[in-house]
Structure formats: structure tokens, C-alpha cells
Amino acid sequence: MKTNTKKLNELVQYARGLGATDAAILSPGEIVADQYFADRCKEPRCEHYGLSKSCPPYVSGPSEFKKQLEKFSRAIFFKIDVPSEILFSAERREVFQLLHQTAAGIEKEAIKKGYINSQAYAGGSCKNIFCHDRLECNVISKNGECRHPQYARPSMSGFGINVSKLFEAANWRMDRAVPRDTDAGKSQTANVCGLVLVG
Secondary structure (H helix, E strand, C coil): CCCCHHHHHHHHHHHHHHCCCEEEEECHHHCCECHHHHHCCECCECCCCCCCCCCCCCCCHHHHHHHHHCCCCEEEEEEEEEEHHHHHCCCHHHHHHHHHHHHHHHHHHHHHCCCCCCEEEECCCHHHHHCCCCCCCHHHHCCCCCCCCCCCCCECHHHCECHHHHHHHHCCCCCCCCCCECCCCECCEEEEEEEEEEC
């Protein structure tokens, strides 16, 4: 299905309404997937590696993601700006819950607009975000279906998505999380982000 500029702009506004600080329309050619970034999930080993269906080694990785990109004509990239210190606190999980819920919400709205193959990706492990109090991921353990299919979305890292390139394409400054600057006594801003392929 061909994308419609009006509908895409509506999705950008919708993303902001869900809680995104900003959103941008990108072309698939501006999305870079690299095995290097996917490999970083394994070495140095992420503490959530292998714990959910949306993270390595249970995702298809960069090579398949690149093939998927060919089916889409546009994407909605969005970010949520938060005080950096929150990402080092107990509130971190709530931020990533909002991130996944926003990604899933944009995906759902895109489907309603006729882009039935739309697919959302977000940051962080869904096991840690939604099922941190559960021993295992239902899907991996074959004990049932995903407990949070309405919100949990695949990890961008597992597909090797180069986030810094997305920020460049959107003409945004990328702010990385750093511990609180106790000398200045001021909070620094950090970004968490998601991507929705529209098609």
C-alpha cells in the first residue's frame, strides 16, 4: 500500500499525543541495521539476553530485518525525552513501559489507517519491562502465549538498528543517559526511542 502524506502526518501527531516528545517520518533507506549492534546483545552479554521472545537469539536479526525493510515505504521514528537520572532509578521500568505502549499504539493506529503490515520496534527487553516478576517468558518456556501482546514489541537492538543514524536522519540531537551531575545539581536529558515501519 502506498503511503499518504496526510495520514503519515496524522501518525506523527498521534505519536505525540501518546507521549512521544517528538516523531519524524523517515524513508527505509535512512534506517541502518548492522550486525555489530546485534552482536553487542551477546558480547558483552546483556543481562536480558535469551530471556524473551523479542530479544536475541529468538529474533531474526539484521539480515532478515533488511529484507523486511524492502516491503515498507515509510517509517515513524519517535523519541521520549526524560531526565537522565530516571534511567538510573526505579522509575526506569515505567519509562520503557510507556515507550513500548507508544510504539504499539502507533502501530495499531497505522493499521487502522489501512497500513495493515505495520510493525513496531522499541528499546529494552519486554521480559524485564512487563514480566520482571515472572520466572520465565511464556513463549520461550512454551507455557502459553505472550502475557502482554498488546504492548510488548521487539527490541531494536536485536535487529542491529543503528539508533544514532535514526537521530541523524530526524535531525535530532541524541542525548545519552549519564548519572546525575551532583556538582551542578541539574538533571540532564536522555532519550528512549522506538520505530514503526508503516506499510
